[in-house]
Amino acid sequence: MFEPKIVAFFCKWCTSAGADLAGTSRMTYKPNIIGIRVMCSSRVDPEHILNAFKNGADGVLIGGCHPGDCHYQSGNYKTLKRITLLRKMINDLGIDKNRLRLEWISAAEGKRFTQVIDGFTDEIQKLGKLKIEQL
Amino acid sequence: MAKPKVAFYWCASCGGCEEAVVDLAEDILTVTDAVDIVLWPVALDFKKKDVEAMQDNEIAVSFINGAIRTSEQEEMVNLLRKKSGLVVAFGSCAHIGGIPGLANFSNREEIFDYVYTKTPSTMNPAKTTPQTNTVVDGYELEIPEFYNTVKTLDQTIDVDYYLPGCAPPLDLIMNAVMAILKGELPEKGAVLAPDKSLCDTCPRNDSKPEKLMMSEIKRPHTVEMDPEKCFLAEGVICLGPATRSGCGERCINANMPCRGCFGPVKGVSDFGAKSLSAIASIMGIEGEEKMTDEDIQKLVDQIADPAGLFYMYSLPSSLLRRKVMK
Ligand code: SF4
Ligand code: SF4
Ligand code: FES
DSSP states (O other): OOOOOEEEEEETTTHHHHHHHHHHTTOOOOTTEEEEEESSGGGOOHHHHHHHHHTTOSEEEEEEOOTTOOTTSSHHHHHHHHHHHHHHHHHHTTSOGGGEEEEEOOTTOHHHHHHHHHHHHHHHHHHOOOOOOOO | OOOOEEEEEESBSOSHHHHHHHTTTTHHHHHHHHOEEEEOTTTSOOOHHHHHTSOTTOEEEEEEESBEEEHHHHHHHHHHHHHEEEEEEESHHHHHOTGGGGGGGSOHHHHHHIIIIISTTOOOTTOOOOOSEEEETTEEEEOOOEEEEEEOGGGTSOOSEEEOSSSOOHHHHHHHHHHHHHTOOOSTTOBSSOSSBHHHHOTTGGGSOSSOOBSSOBOGGGSOOOSSSOGGGGTBOOOGGGBBSOSOSHHHHTTOOOOOTTOBOTTOSOHHHHHHHHHHHHBTOTTGGGOOHHHHHHHHTTSSOHHHHHTTTTGGGSSSOSOOOO
């Protein structure tokens, strides 16, 4: 079975804390993600995402605080707009937009964290390996 | 003392860069007084064999315009690299891929299929397309190979400097030539243009509101644009925030928004990603906390072709370099 590689950026204040909760509560989830903690979801530049795809990621996940909860007030609103536009753009560049996903996961949502990871891993598994010609 | 030798060469380009050199008008006399032009296919009758006969590094500087699309272009720029002390990537196509680089949204097969069978003026029932090697009446013909992917000059050979622009403006060309003649060059790899962004030098920058926001995206042909106001303030996408300054605000002064022919400001590796980021951040700022996912999708969908817009001049130099083909 194809084991996808997923690069996941989590904001420090919510999603990353949610991941810690899942871990300390000994919840299980699929092992396909490589997590990277950033201060805020808005720190994730579209350049970082394209770099991940270019370097072998089959999917990229961004996790941030729920609307209204961003530690920096409006970072996640910027993220939502950027990711929505970037999904449209990568689709035109031949990368299925569903390979890029944005989710809001709070520090209290350990369970939801595991569900998102499992669900996204399943989806990328169905989409198959992303074949990018190395030029 | 012998004058330094200079070569001009063209690859996948439109001829505009040649025109830019011709446009130096009387200034070109200053240049020709100081140098010997040893290759310039558009104007002078030197041949490849003349270059081959030269010593390595005998040419002081080669100005090469155009992207790299065929094996012939690749061969010529490798030859020029060997014979030249310095190589300058001249113009957007050599620098970042340029308009010919838009072909990277497609590939050889699709392009040949369209051009040689599908265009309305074509009748080609046998579906003949150019072949690198063909035998006709016992004679073997060879034509340059048409590559699948367009490359920038520095993806093909080592490049010393970049003169950006579609085409590079006269003052930057003259500055570069003079700096080379005087030996006053910056560090290798430099783009011979200011490090500021276009907004920094744009005459409309003062009209930019403190808090920029675009609640609606308008395409340039659908609005009558105020010749004084920042385009972004009018809802028209302008890529000035991500673009390197130095063009003389040519498009802006013609009342058209910037499309990024000068490439990114220093330190940015993917022009399209950076400009997407800049534009997305100011879309619908007012009331962004109340917007639903659907509202945002609707706003984003007003940009009909984001990849074509944000990578208009720079697809081959982007991180992905081309569309991922099925
Ligand atoms: S966005 Fe365009 S019009 Fe506005 S200041 Fe920048 S370059 Fe000038
Ligand atoms: S305004 Fe932009 S697109 Fe127009 S010449 Fe200047 S850099 Fe190039
Ligand atoms: S801090 Fe979590 S999205 Fe900004």
